[in-house]
Amino acid sequence: MATWSNWSGSVDSKPARIERPKTYAELAGLVTSAKKVRVVGAGHSFMPLCETDGTLLSLSDLEGDITVDAATNRATAPAGCSLAKLTDILWKQGYSLINQGDVNPQALAGAIGTGTHGTGAKLGTLSTAARSFELMGPDGALMRASATENPDLFEAARLSLGLVGVATRIEIDVLPAYHLEERLEVYRLDEIAERWEQLAAENRHVEFFVFPYADLAMLKILHPKPFEGEMKEMRDMDDEAFRKVCEVCRRFPFMTSFLQKRLLPKEMMRRRIGPAYKIFPSERTVKFEEMEYELPRANGWPALREVIAWIRKNRLPVAFPFEFRIVASDDIWMSPFKGREGASISMHQYHRMKWREIFKEAEKIFQAHDGRPHWAKRHTLTTADVHRLYPDAVKFCAVRDRIDPQAKFANAHLTQLFGIKAS
Numbered sequence: 001m002a003t004w005s006n007w008s009g010s011v012d013s014k015p016a017r018i019e020r021p022k023t024y025a026e027l028a029g030l031v032t033s034a035k036k037v038r039v040v041g042a043g044h045s046f047m048p049l050c051e052t053d054g055t056l057l058s059l060s061d062l063e064g065d066i067t068v069d070a071a072t073n074r075a076t077a078p079a080g081c082s083l084a085k086l087t088d089i090l091w092k093q094g095y096s097l098i099n100q101g102d103v104n105p106q107a108l109a110g111a112i113g114t115g116t117h118g119t120g121a122k123l124g125t126l127s128t129a130a131r132s133f134e135l136m137g138p139d140g141a142l143m144r145a146s147a148t149e150n151p152d153l154f155e156a157a158r159l160s161l162g163l164v165g166v167a168t169r170i171e172i173d174v175l176p177a178y179h180l181e182e183r184l185e186v187y188r189l190d191e192i193a194e195r196w197e198q199l200a201a202e203n204r205h206v207e208f209f210v211f212p213y214a215d216l217a218m219l220k221i222l223h224p225k226p227f228e229g230e231m232k233e234m235r236d237m238d239d240e241a242f243r244k245v246c247e248v249c250r251r252f253p254f255m256t257s258f259l260q261k262r263l264l265p266k267e268m269m270r271r272r273i274g275p276a277y278k279i280f281p282s283e284r285t286v287k288f289e290e291m292e293y294e295l296p297r298a299n300g301w302p303a304l305r306e307v308i309a310w311i312r313k314n315r316l317p318v319a320f321p322f323e324f325r326i327v328a329s330d331d332i333w334m335s336p337f338k339g340r341e342g343a344s345i346s347m348h349q350y351h352r353m354k355w356r357e358i359f360k361e362a363e364k365i366f367q368a369h370d371g372r373p374h375w376a377k378r379h380t381l382t383t384a385d386v387h388r389l390y391p392d393a394v395k396f397c398a399v400r401d402r403i404d405p406q407a408k409f410a411n412a413h414l415t416q417l418f419g420i421k422a423s
């Protein structure tokens with residue numbers, strides 16, 4: 001028996017075996033011979049999506065090239081390829097991803113399989129960039145899915161949590177390579193609120209980080225700009241100093257408010273320009289646990305105000321900042337952004353501090369504002385909640401039942417979440 005844990009350390013699993021197949025034949029052998037299979041990307045999900053007592057597969061070494069069709073601006077890549085590797089190779093071929101999130105170790109299939117997103121009023125999640133999938137079914141046979149070939153399977157695979165087969169290759173929309181200007185600026189939260197709609201309309205990417213006890217927030221703007229020369233290596237946070245602050249908050253929770261009010265400088269203006277794939281990701285070395293709710297865009301600010309007021313009123317020790325982003329609406333069955341433009345609020349807690357009870361209470365606020373959770377981040381949805389929030393869950397479950405009637409690709413968490421019954 002092997003051991004595996006996720007990035008934050010909150011999910012520990014004891015799979016019967018962990019395998020890294022290099023060839024399709026090896027992969028098919030592993031899939032057909034196992035009773036239970038889960039695939040792991042970079043293990044960056046906070047929910048127990050990759051937990052299994054069966055076979056845990058990593059596709060990071062699976063054969064396959066990254067190719068781009070210049071006529072359609074579409075790239076096809078091995079599903080287990082990390083976003084870091086993919087974006088580096090794409091850049092060398094003259095392409096960039098349309099958008100990226102905060103970090104880049106995720107596997108392409110892991111990011112697409114959970115609806116991973118960045119920020120931008122007109123930009124959807126990474127799942128919205130997927131154009132076709134090559135998937136391996138429980139019998140080891142390969143299936144292809146696109147809008148025209150197996151369209152139902154395609155719709156399910158666009159955000160599948162790994163429930164409709166092992167993704168082996170994925171075709172995605174890309175853009176000709178571009179540079180981004182990054183601006184980090186500190187303002188009063190109220191000032192950002194006043195200017196928010198204008199900021200969102202004028203900049204391709206806009207977001208901010210705000211500590212619950214601080215009145216200042218760090219605004220982060222990314223916008224395409226011509227390259228000026230050398231790119232400055234720069235981080236959005238000083239991780240070492242922040243780790244020390246988190247440790248003080250852990251040992252002396254009553255200090256959280258005092259420290260957070262002093263964390264951001266009153267004035268800050270930093271600017272740099274670089275290749276998009278280098279500007280998008282940050283390094284996150286201070287571990288945290290995270291819950292994220294996607295709300296109808298108009299509900300974002302009221303929900304943020306309410307959750308901050310609740311933390312302050314109850315003097316709760318929440319060491320990390322909230323992250324506030326915006327995401328375009330989409331048409332994906334299981335996407336939290338289906339049919340509505342979203343405001344995305346991420347609530348983090350230092351991994352060595354209590355998070356479960358605080359998240360559970362805060363979740364009620366986000367749900368009261370019509371929120372749907374990020375599938376990879378902490379939530380407590382039941383099967384009934386899933387069907388209430390996602391009318392298309394019925395179609396998703398029907399595809400899952402057809403592709404994997406024995407529920408080989410399910411685990412305890414997903415079985416409970418979707419009410420899966422093996423036939």
Ligand SMILES: Cc1cc2nc3c(=O)[nH]c(=O)nc-3n(C[C@H](O)[C@H](O)[C@H](O)COP(=O)(O)OP(=O)(O)OC[C@H]3O[C@@H](n4cnc5c(N)ncnc54)[C@H](O)[C@@H]3O)c2cc1C
Binds near residue numbers: 046080161
């Ligand atoms: C530090 C950090 C920063 C983050 N930043 C963001 C962010 O900015 N925006 C955002 O939206 N999310 C963010 N996340 C969440 C993260 O993007 C998601 O959890 C994502 O799924 C992680 O990708 P992964 O490769 O680690 O997937 P894993 O967690 O390993 O797996 C996720 C799901 O994908 C499935 N899967 C993986 N590979 C395959 C495959 N080949 N075939 C079928 N199914 C597969 C798994 O079975 C599982 O269900 C962040 C997480 C961390 C820890």
